[in-house]
Amino acid sequence: MWSLLVNNWQTFLIGFWNTIWCSILALVFSLIIGSGFAILETMPNKFWRGVARVYIEIFRNIPLLVIAMIFYLVIPQFWVKMNGFTAGTIGLTLYTSAFISETVRSGIQSVGDGQMEGARSNGMTYWQAMRYVILPQAFKIVIPPLGNQFVNLIKNSSVLAFVAGFDLMYQGDVIASTTFQTIPTYIIVGIFYLILTLPLSYYMQYLERK
Amino acid sequence: MDFANAYSWINIHFLLRGLWVTIYVSLISIALSFIIGLVLGTVRYTKIPILSKVVGFVVDIIRNLPLLLIIFFTYFGLPGIGLRVNAVVASIIALVVFESCMIAEIVRSGIGAVPSGQMEGARSNGMTYMQAMFYVVMPQALLKMIPTLLSQFVSLVKDTSLATIIILPELLYRAQIVYSQDTRYMIPMYLIIAVMYFIVCFCLSMVASYLQKRFDTKTD
Amino acid sequence: MRKLWKKLVVVAVLLTAAVSLSACESYGQEEKAKNDVYDQVKSSKTIIWGVRNDTRLFGLMDIKKDRLVGFDIDLAKAITKQMLGKDAKAELFQTSSKTKIPVLKNGNVDALMATVTITPDRKKEVSFSKPYFNAGQSLLVPAKSKVKSIKDLNKKGMVVVAVKGTTAVANIRKFAPKARVLEYDDYGQAFTALKAGQGQAMSTDNGILAGIAAENKGYHVVGGTFTHEPYGVAVDKGQTKMVHAINKALDELEKNGTYNRLMHKWFDGIPGFSIKEAER
Numbered sequence: 001m002w003s004l005l006v007n008n009w010q011t012f013l014i015g016f017w018n019t020i021w022c023s024i025l026a027l028v029f030s031l032i033i034g035s036g037f038a039i040l041e042t043m044p045n046k047f048w049r050g051v052a053r054v055y056i057e058i059f060r061n062i063p064l065l066v067i068a069m070i071f072y073l074v075i076p077q078f079w080v081k082m083n084g085f086t087a088g089t090i091g092l093t094l095y096t097s098a099f100i101s102e103t104v105r106s107g108i109q110s111v112g113d114g115q116m117e118g119a120r121s122n123g124m125t126y127w128q129a130m131r132y133v134i135l136p137q138a139f140k141i142v143i144p145p146l147g148n149q150f151v152n153l154i155k156n157s158s159v160l161a162f163v164a165g166f167d168l169m170y171q172g173d174v175i176a177s178t179t180f181q182t183i184p185t186y187i188i189v190g191i192f193y194l195i196l197t198l199p200l201s202y203y204m205q206y207l208e209r210k
Numbered sequence: 211m212d213f214a215n216a217y218s219w220i221n222i223h224f225l226l227r228g229l230w231v232t233i234y235v236s237l238i239s240i241a242l243s244f245i246i247g248l249v250l251g252t253v254r255y256t257k258i259p260i261l262s263k264v265v266g267f268v269v270d271i272i273r274n275l276p277l278l279l280i281i282f283f284t285y286f287g288l289p290g291i292g293l294r295v296n297a298v299v300a301s302i303i304a305l306v307v308f309e310s311c312m313i314a315e316i317v318r319s320g321i322g323a324v325p326s327g328q329m330e331g332a333r334s335n336g337m338t339y340m341q342a343m344f345y346v347v348m349p350q351a352l353l354k355m356i357p358t359l360l361s362q363f364v365s366l367v368k369d370t371s372l373a374t375i376i377i378l379p380e381l382l383y384r385a386q387i388v389y390s391q392d393t394r395y396m397i398p399m400y401l402i403i404a405v406m407y408f409i410v411c412f413c414l415s416m417v418a419s420y421l422q423k424r425f426d427t428k429t430d
Numbered sequence: 431m432r433k434l435w436k437k438l439v440v441v442a443v444l445l446t447a448a449v450s451l452s453a454c455e456s457y458g459q460e461e462k463a464k465n466d467v468y469d470q471v472k473s474s475k476t477i478i479w480g481v482r483n484d485t486r487l488f489g490l491m492d493i494k495k496d497r498l499v500g501f502d503i504d505l506a507k508a509i510t511k512q513m514l515g516k517d518a519k520a521e522l523f524q525t526s527s528k529t530k531i532p533v534l535k536n537g538n539v540d541a542l543m544a545t546v547t548i549t550p551d552r553k554k555e556v557s558f559s560k561p562y563f564n565a566g567q568s569l570l571v572p573a574k575s576k577v578k579s580i581k582d583l584n585k586k587g588m589v590v591v592a593v594k595g596t597t598a599v600a601n602i603r604k605f606a607p608k609a610r611v612l613e614y615d616d617y618g619q620a621f622t623a624l625k626a627g628q629g630q631a632m633s634t635d636n637g638i639l640a641g642i643a644a645e646n647k648g649y650h651v652v653g654g655t656f657t658h659e660p661y662g663v664a665v666d667k668g669q670t671k672m673v674h675a676i677n678k679a680l681d682e683l684e685k686n687g688t689y690n691r692l693m694h695k696w697f698d699g700i701p702g703f704s705i706k707e708a709e710r
Contacts, residue, residue: 057412057415060364060411061364061408061411061412062404062407063368063369063370063371063382063407065372065374065382066371066400066403066404069382070400070404073396073400077397151274155274155275155276155277156276157276158276158277158278158279159278169278169279176532177528177531177532180531180532180535182532183283183286183287183536186279186282189279191445193275193276194271194274194445197275198270198271198274198438201270201273202434202437202438206433206434208319220493220494221493227496267441270441271445285529285533286533286536289537289538290536294537295538296523297524375528377483377524377525377529387491387493390484391491391493393619
């Protein structure tokens with residue numbers, strides 16, 4: 001197994017880097033999109049709540065793999081061409097944003113209406129109250145579940161392998177099919193994933209207990 | 211586009227049989243991983259010397275790996291130790307192994323969320339640890355866990371699509387077979403399987419949010 | 431926080447131990463003599479064949495009947511009966527281009543009849559029978575085309591469509607250096623491009639092209655093969671008894687006419703396709 005790693009370390013590292021890069025991009029964008037829809041969902045306006053609900057239900061109830069395939073194979077046929085990495089990352093972002101939105105929404109709701117009313121009666125607008133009072137508290141509450149979402153996101157980034165996204169899993173497939181050492185290759189791939197996910201999920205357990 | 215041709219009865223029938231594979235693989239995996247996850251989670255919470263540590267170690271490793279890797283390990287690895295598995299068995303084993311570890315973690319934190327006074331009270335009333343666990347603590351914990359558990363089950367249903375890689379004849383895989391024979395059917399196929407997955411998962415999600423609401427009003 | 435670090439270190443140490451242990455074990459397994467596949471299939475009277483399900487004429491899922499059909503499938507069944515007797519069973523195990531070699535290496539299937547090209551690289555990992563289909567690169571053109579062979583394409587302004595990452599691309603550059611090559615992701619896209627007039631010809635294995643020609647009126651295979659890349663039955667490395675048995679069965683099937691009958695059953699009437707050239 002050691003020689004497998006030594007002979008192919010560049011291929012593994014490219015994959016490792018792409019997995020990290022894709023995860024960071026997807027995390028940042030899904031946080032932005034997810035928080036946006038979470039705010040929409042807690043708005044008094046019924047129409048915007050409905051829009052948010054539809055978005056969340058669609059992306060929460062269709063497999064990530066199907067979403068990624070649609071961005072890879074279907075969208076380019078009548079819109080922009082994109083490579084596997086882009087298609088996979090977009091799919092991952094939208095999929096994760098639905099879950100993040102649910103998490104952030106429960107955070108906002110647990111802060112409570114009283115806070116909002118208090119801030120409004122102090123002369124803040126709805127958006128100011130959201131930005132300076134509600135969201136900071138909400139995020140503090142939801143950090144552990146958000147961390148778990150991030151762990152899931154890293155694991156889910158492996159669907160990039162299906163759309164030739166050159167991530168860790170894809171590179172593993174390439175090495176396995178050229179060296180024919182299937183199991184050892186995937187053990188190495190697994191260790192690379194654990195390097196990313198284990199510390200993160202232990203840290204979240206630690207935060208939860210604190 | 212060739213929607214009318216793509217949705218011929220032959221193709222739809224072919225897809226529906228895939229939907230059935232998706233559903234029964236999911237159901238078997240949900241049942242087995244719920245039971246195993248319950249046991250693993252309880253063992254881990256109970257802090258039995260050595261055993262709990264070992265279970266904790268294995269659970270942590272498996273739930274931090276992508277399911278796709280677990281699928282590869284079962285499909286390519288099990289025959290190496292003398293067990294020939296077909297795609298259906300391999301998928302079920304992989305899903306059960308992965309999901310029971312995810313559920314074990316939910317169960318552990320669910321039991322942890324039950325106030326410790328409950329356990330102490332039951333013990334002081336003369337119950338053994340096991341009795342207190344099963345009659346007093348576990349029912350309360352389970353009630354709290356229901357929403358999280360159900361959304362985990364929804365994830366499981368969606369995750370069956372990953373088994374296309376080892377040629378499990380489920381929904382996504384069958385859609386790919388249909389459009390590989392006529393590429394004009396690609397868009398209609400993705401459209402219809404997205405709808406089919408959505409219906410199945412949405413129904414499960416609805417059950418989850420219904421139970422959550424019922425549970426919330428009960429405790430208030 | 432210190433407790434967290436301690437936990438991580440403990441897990442890392444345990445993991446390293448587990449992995450190195452399993453590495454030793456798998457190494458030990460390779461040392462061990464493998465089961466003899468031939469003895470095994472003989473006693474169970476069943477051969478598990480790895481086959482394709484997405485390759486027209488060779489191994490394709492028939493959606494209407496929900497079963498696999500094609501030359502590979504029929505030949506696999508015929509070899510099974512020839513080798514083990516009339517009551518023997520051929521079990522079909524669907525594989526993809528990604529999974530076919532691993533499922534053979536790990537023993538999930540006994541043999542592969544899945545359009546596997548015999549290459550020196552693969553020969554290091556698996557053993558091949560004699561070729562059962564003389565595949566080679568060929569050309570697909572519209573029926574009215576003036577292109578009759580690869581030589582006609584070696585002119586300025588000629589465009590050939592092919593699939594990314596296959597040896598086909600390199601071969602065109604070698605045999606028709608003046609032509610331009612357009613590369614696509616898969617056969618479907620490449621053929622769509624040919625239909626749209628993006629190129630004068632499409633190039634890949636003759637068997638694959640025959641499959642496209644069989645489905646699409648107005649296109650035919652021309653010029654015969656200009657490379658030699660035959661398909662063989664693959665079995666795990668070192669299963670010499672199984673290879674001999676398969677070769678013997680293939681020879682017998684050729685003698686009694688079954689092989690020829692199957693070739694005609696699947697490849698008759700495909701415009702421009704030469705059965706003679708493809709026969710082993």
